[in-house]
Amino acid sequence: MMLDALVSSLSTDRLLPPEAAFMARTDLFQTRMLGYTPGLLEAVTVLLMGVINGRTAVRHEGGVGPEIQAIYRRAGLVVEEETLVYRTAEEAWALADGLIEKGKRFFWPYPLPAGRFPEHAHLVTTGTWLALNSKGSLAEIVPSEHLARRRVLSHEALADFEPDSPVFLKSAGEAATGWGFAVRHCPDRESFLAAREWMAQNRESVPAVVVEEAVEVERCWCAGLGIVDQGATCFGGAEQIFSSPGHQAGSMVDPDHPLPAEGRRLAERVGEVARQRGFRGVAGLDIGLARDGRLIVFDPNFRFNSSTTQVLLHDSAAARAGLRVSRSFQVNPTLPFSQVAERLLAPIDEAWFVPTRCFNAEKCPAVEGKHIVTGFVLGEDRGAVEAASLKLKERLEA
Incomplete structure (x- = not known):
């Protein structure tokens, strides 16, 4: 059975320039403030399947073998790229060297090993990327009326600081961050002291700390951006689901609660500043709707995000299935991969699950026997997608 093909809501030409090549294989030093494992170094290379068609990608074999491609074809996910x-890491470096000779330029979610490739080989220079993604520099690109009250303090100044209301502490350095790994919510003095101590223990990677007002929000979205020479385009947003303040546990696309039009305009305004500073490619911004009605930008994500593919494919998948709402999904089954693939058939054929990343652990010892199945489930409403997510999780882990 073959479903109708899925179509991205924004063409590749509006996401990336023609010479862009996806080269995401980095090292654990560059990802030290992300909690990365050796397996994630390989698994991150198989993201964005089906939404960067027409470009080149360097990918680990665990995510692109015939057993994986068969799943994507079944789901109507069209992958038309030079893969x-x-x-091994050495093979990845050699492939990248060959792309440089062909005039390709790399884009990545986190910087590549320091000094391994010349700066002209990157779509965005490392310095520009680091500056735009630093939480400490957010005020340089976001209008002040769209920021929470914040200050950047040295560790010495932080040692003498006492908050008078709940705050977040965030790394203000240029080390790559994400997943809430270097963010601490401090609703009381005890949590503040613990967060301050954690930041101090990691001061080699956290040279200064952002102290940010803990704004109460109605909802928060990750707004997606495509930034090319012609301008910045917001292609929508996914509502963020949090397991705890500052720590995201998933993404929801719900037409009853979309990223507001003002939020799209704000994202494009910030994206244009980044474009003028030299950024090109896929990006995102965490934008919250405060209880007082203000739109607040909390974090810069000048890289693709966990919700990027979901947002780009949601409209097509929802129309095909006749279902309105989608929720992100990820599980790490340990069954033989052939059984995992078999158990995905019915949810795919019934059009309520779209796989966006599948990784076969049998081809990568670094992931320690845990496959990766990432995608999104669809349902008529939020309750239905939560039930579908649980159903699929149980199906794959049984």
Whole structure:
């Protein structure tokens, strides 16, 4: 059975320039403030399947083998890219070297090993990327009326600081951050002291700390951006689901609660500033709707985000299935991969699950026997997608 093909809501040409090549294989030093494991270094290379068609990608064989491609074809996920396959880090570096000779330029979610490639080989220079993604520099690109009250303090100044209301502490350095790994919610003095101590223990990677007002929000979205020479385009947003303040546990696209039009305009305004500073490619911004009605930008994400593919494919998948709402999904089953693939067939054929990343652990010892199945489930409403997510999780972990 073959479903109708899924179509991205924004063409690749409005996401990336023609010479862009996806080269995401980095090292644990560059991802030290993300909690990365060796397996994630490989698994991150197989994201964005089906939404960067017409471009080149260097990907680990665990996510691009025939067993994986068969799943995507079944789901109507069209992958039309130049895929270069590697097994070891050395092979990835060699493939990248060959792309440089062809005039390709790399984009990545986190910086590549320091000094391994010349700066002209990157779509965005490392310095520009680091500056735009630093939480401490957010005020340089976001209008002040769209920021929470914040200050950047040295560790010495932080040692003498006492908050008079709940705050967040965030790394203000240029080390790559994400997943809420370097963010601490401090609703009381005890949590503040613990967060301050954690920041101090990691001061080699956290040279200064953002102290930010803990704004109460109605909802928060990750707004997606495509930034090319012609301008910045917001292609929508996914509502963020939090397991605790500052720590995201998933993404929801619900037409009853979309990113407001003003939020799209704000994202494009910030994206244009980044474009003028040299950024090109896929990006995102965490934008919250405060209880007083203000739109607040909380974090810069000048890289693709966990919700990028979901947002780009949601409209097509929802129309195909006749279902309105989608929720992100990820599970790490340990069954033989052939059984995992078999158990995905019915949810895919019934059009309520769209796989966006599948990774076969049998081809990558670093992931320690845990496959990766990432995608999004669809349902008529929020309750239905939560039930569908639980149903699929149980199906794959049984």
